[in-house]
Amino acid sequence: MDSSGPAAESATQSADDRLSALLYLSQQLNAERDLPKLVDLMAREVARLLAAERASVFLWDRATDELWSLVALGSEPLRFDARRGLAGVVVQQGITINVPDVQQDPRFYPAIDARTGFHTRNMLTVPLSNHAGEIIGAFQVLNKQQGVFTTEDEEMLKAVAAQAAIAIETAQLIGGLQQQRDALVAENTQLWQAVEGRYFQQPLLGNSPLIRQVVRLIEQLRDSSVEVLITGESGTGKELVARALHYTSRRARGPFVAVNCAALPSSLIESDLFGIERGVATGVERRIGKFESAQGGTLFLDELADLSAGAQAMLLRVLQEHVVERIGGRRGIPVDVRIIAATNKNLEEAMSQGTFRADLYYRLKVIHIVMPPLRSMREDIALLARHFLEQFARELGKRRIGLTSEAMQRLENYDWPGNVRELAHEMKRLVVLARGPAVAEAELSPEIRQAGKPTVHMSNSLPTEMSLKGAVEELEQHMLQEALVASGYNQVQAARRLGLSRQGLIKKLKRYGITTRAGRT
Ligand SMILES: Nc1ncnc2c1ncn2[C@@H]1O[C@H](COP(=O)(O)OP(=O)(O)O)[C@@H](O)[C@H]1O
Numbered sequence: 113m114d115s116s117g118p119a120a121e122s123a124t125q126s127a128d129d130r131l132s133a134l135l136y137l138s139q140q141l142n143a144e145r146d147l148p149k150l151v152d153l154m155a156r157e158v159a160r161l162l163a164a165e166r167a168s169v170f171l172w173d174r175a176t177d178e179l180w181s182l183v184a185l186g187s188e189p190l191r192f193d194a195r196r197g198l199a200g201v202v203v204q205q206g207i208t209i210n211v212p213d214v215q216q217d218p219r220f221y222p223a224i225d226a227r228t229g230f231h232t233r234n235m236l237t238v239p240l241s242n243h244a245g246e247i248i249g250a251f252q253v254l255n256k257q258q259g260v261f262t263t264e265d266e267e268m269l270k271a272v273a274a275q276a277a278i279a280i281e282t283a284q285l286i287g288g289l290q291q292q293r294d295a296l297v298a299e300n301t302q303l304w305q306a307v308e309g310r311y312f313q314q315p316l317l318g319n320s321p322l323i324r325q326v327v328r329l330i331e332q333l334r335d336s337s338v339e340v341l342i343t344g345e346s347g348t349g350k351e352l353v354a355r356a357l358h359y360t361s362r363r364a365r366g367p368f369v370a371v372n373c374a375a376l377p378s379s380l381i382e383s384d385l386f387g388i389e390r391g392v393a394t395g396v397e398r399r400i401g402k403f404e405s406a407q408g409g410t411l412f413l414d415e416l417a418d419l420s421a422g423a424q425a426m427l428l429r430v431l432q433e434h435v436v437e438r439i440g441g442r443r444g445i446p447v448d449v450r451i452i453a454a455t456n457k458n459l460e461e462a463m464s465q466g467t468f469r470a471d472l473y474y475r476l477k478v479i480h481i482v483m484p485p486l487r488s489m490r491e492d493i494a495l496l497a498r499h500f501l502e503q504f505a506r507e508l509g510k511r512r513i514g515l516t517s518e519a520m521q522r523l524e525n526y527d528w529p530g531n532v533r534e535l536a537h538e539m540k541r542l543v544v545l546a547r548g549p550a551v552a553e554a555e556l557s558p559e560i561r562q563a564g565k566p567t568v569h570m571s572n573s574l575p576t577e578m579s580l581k582g583a584v585e586e587l588e589q590h591m592l593q594e595a596l597v598a599s600g601y602n603q604v605q606a607a608r609r610l611g612l613s614r615q616g617l618i619k620k621l622k623r624y625g626i627t628t629r630a631g632r633t
């Protein structure tokens with residue numbers, strides 16, 4: 113046979129074309145890792161390559177013995193019994209079937225046409241087998257645009273199917289791995305949340321309604337990343353609450369970064385928070401800001417009211433756009449940081465004086481936690497005092513001590529301007545200095561010992577349940593205290609006021625455990 117005729121030449125030409133098309137398709141298939149997109153791509157390309165009206169990829173679900181198509185070109189996803197139809201025969205027997213007229217073939221399964229509304233005339237189906245030789249599905253082209261599918265089309269479809277099977281397996285594998293990884297990441301985050309929550313050993317103590325309300329709110333905010341504003345006097349537990357919010361949230365594993373906005377001058381706070389690029393000023397090195405260090409976690413802005421106007425503007429932008437720009441930087445850096453802010457100042461006042469931006473205030477106070485001063489939860493003073501005595505005894509390796517009921521009464525009467533922090537400090541002092549197993553009233557710091565105590569005047573009738581000795585002691589202590597304060601803690605002067613020798617005064621002070629210097633606690 114003469115192979116140099118025009119017909120043979122065109123056949124060679126088209127074989128070349130098909131080969132390069134096949135190569136191109138195989139490259140594309142290998143680049144696509146998303147299974148639905150991959151199947152869609154294969155179907156589209158193969159229909160074009162073989163001049164077919166439609167192409168479908170069926171995957172064989174061996175568990176249910178069903179064939180299903182992820183995306184069949186121009187039709188809805190299908191799922192049907194793998195023992196039916198031509199595709200069924202192909203996967204069960206692993207053979208290629210080319211049917212020039214389906215209406216004449218009893219193996220044809222017309223129910224699918226009925227479902228898709230497509231009218232099949234002819235059909236070519238090849239098995240899809242993975243590289244272990246297992247059949248994983250079928251590849252099908254329908255309705256040759258002119259005539260019927262040829263043996264060349266069969267060879268072509270088999271070649272594409274070999275590539276497609278590998279790409280499908282890879283995509284399935286990757287999809288499976290991704291699902292597993294996502295599940296693991298979710299599980300891991302949950303576990304860390306639980307673990308950190310448990311190891312966060314400093315719960316907010318107190319049974320007063322005000323504290324219980326705060327505890328409930330923290331619990332409600334567990335799964336949220338919303339900004340929180342905490343206000344309250346110094347020492348009321350604002351930072352403790354901020355930490356509790358962080359360590360019980362999904363961000364628990366991320367960093368908790370605390371910034372004291374009042375600790376740095378305004379010129380430095382901006383670069384401290386937002387970072388700075390190298391060479392902004394001579395000798396300036398590039399530095400990452402606290403916002404970036406808190407990536408994935410919580411940024412605690414303490415003493416918020418002291419934030420400079422420039423930093424307030426920058427902070428507002430970060431809250432709105434979730435992007436920080438370093439000083440002197442030209443591009444924004446995306447940040448995922450939760451802001452918790454605290455202040456003991458009155459922000460509304462600061463706003464009316466123009467030192468705090470109203471838009472920033474309203475943005476931050478969506479959730480507003482107000483920490484009660486200790487004097488408004490006196491019922492919790494005893495609980496907190498015992499807690500701190502025990503904590504410091506443990507930490508300092510000291511004996512566990514208690515409080516006499518008189519001493520406890522003083523604690524409960526005192527106004528605690530420094531709130532829980534002041535109470536903690538006082539308990540630490542007692543753990544260090546205490547002589548007996550129970551702290552006596554006389555061992556308390558003077559300002560606490562005086563708290564709510566009726567001033568004893570000779571004209572006042574003394575409490576009847578008090579022994580003479582007790583009353584005299586009480587009066588003595590009181591007078592010693594007053595003489596010390598009046599003389600500015602000068603012992604010689606105080607002794608003169610009381611008509612005592614200096615030695616006599618020192619003896620009495622010692623007996624009552626009165627400290628002799630102001631503020632020495
Ligand atoms: N309700 C509370 N229960 C236990 N400890 C508390 C409580 N409130 C405050 N503290 C403790 O008191 C100290 C001061 O709290 P902190 O959060 O620093 O106060 P603030 O930030 O409001 O000045 C910390 O040691 C904190 O652990």
Ligand SMILES: [Mg+2]
Nearest residue numbers: 347350351414
């Ligand atoms: Mg604080």
